[in-house]
Amino acid sequence: MASLTFKNLCKTYPNGFASVKDFSLEVADGSLVTLYGPHGCGKSTILRMIGGLEDITSGKIYLGDDLLNDIYPRDRKLAMAFQNYRLYGHLNVYENIALGLRLRSLPRNVIESRVRTAAEFFGITDILTRKIRTLSEINKQCVALSRALVCKPKVLLIDEDFSHQDEKLRERMLADMIRIHREFHLTMLYVTNDYNEAIRYGNLTVFMRSGQILEVRENPDF
Ligand SMILES: Nc1ncnc2c1ncn2[C@@H]1O[C@H](COP(=O)(O)OP(=O)(O)OP(=O)(O)O)[C@@H](O)[C@H]1O
Structure with missing residues (x-):
C-alpha cells in the first residue's frame, strides 16, 4: 500500500x-x-x-x-526528482540510470532489464552510451526520471x-x-x-x- x-x-x-x-x-x-x-x-x-x-x-x-x-x-x-537532476557528468546514461540499482547490489541481468525498460519508456534507448554532459536538457530530464523509476518506488x-x-x-x-x-x-x-x-x-x-x-x-x- x-x-x-x-x-x-x-x-x-x-x-x-x-x-x-x-x-x-x-x-x-x-x-x-x-x-x-x-x-x-x-x-x-x-x-x-x-x-x-x-x-x-x-x-x-x-x-x-x-x-x-x-x-x-x-x-x-520513494524516489525524488529534484532540481539539477543530480546526474553524474562523467558517467554515461546507462551508468547513471543503473546507479541506484548497483548500490542495492541487484543482479546484472535485473539491472540491465530495468534500465532498458525505463529507457524505452522515455525514448532514450539510442543514447544509453552517451555521456551526460553531451545531452540536451530534455534528455537529461528523461535520464533523471528513468533513474527514479528503475528502483520501483x-x-x-x-x-x-x-x-x-x-x-x-x-x-x-x-x-x-x-x-x-x-x-x-x-x-x-x-x-x-x-x-x-x-x-x-x-x-x-x-x-x-x-x-x-x-x-x-x-x-x-x-
Ligand atoms: N534552513 C532554513 N532556515 C530558515 N528558513 C528556511 C530554511 N530553509 C527554508 N526556509 C524557509 O522556509 C520557507 C518554506 O520554504 P520552501 O522551500 O518549502 O517553500 P516553497 O513553498 O517550496 O517555495 P518555492 O515555491 O519558492 O520553492 C521559506 O520561507 C524559506 O525561506
Missing part, C-alpha cells in the same frame, strides 16, 4: 522560523497530488521531509502502515524546480508525469506555483499558505 498519511506535521528551523505548521492530510494509494501555493509557503519543505532530506520537527508521516520518521531515507521506497516526488522553468522542458515533464502515473500507478506528489497546473494535473490539489493547508480539493474529472 502506498497511501501517505500526514499527522500534525511541523517544521521549525533553528532560527525559529516555522515553515510547515500542523499539516495533516490523507493521500490514497495511487493518487496524483498537486501541492500549490505561493513562494515560500512550505511546499518543498514537505517533499524534503517525506524524502528524509529534512528532519521532521514534530508530527508523523506514514507510508501505508510504516512510520517514515523511523526509516532511513535510503530505505523509504511506491511514491514519486517531483518538485517543479526539476523542469528549470523552461516551457518546453516543463511541458515534457508534465506529459511524462501523467504517463508515469497511468503506466505505473504510483502515488505521486507534484509541487507547483502554477494554479492552472495544480488543478489540471492533480486528482487531489492541496492549497497552501504560510506553511498551512488552506483547502484540499478533489478533481472528479481527473
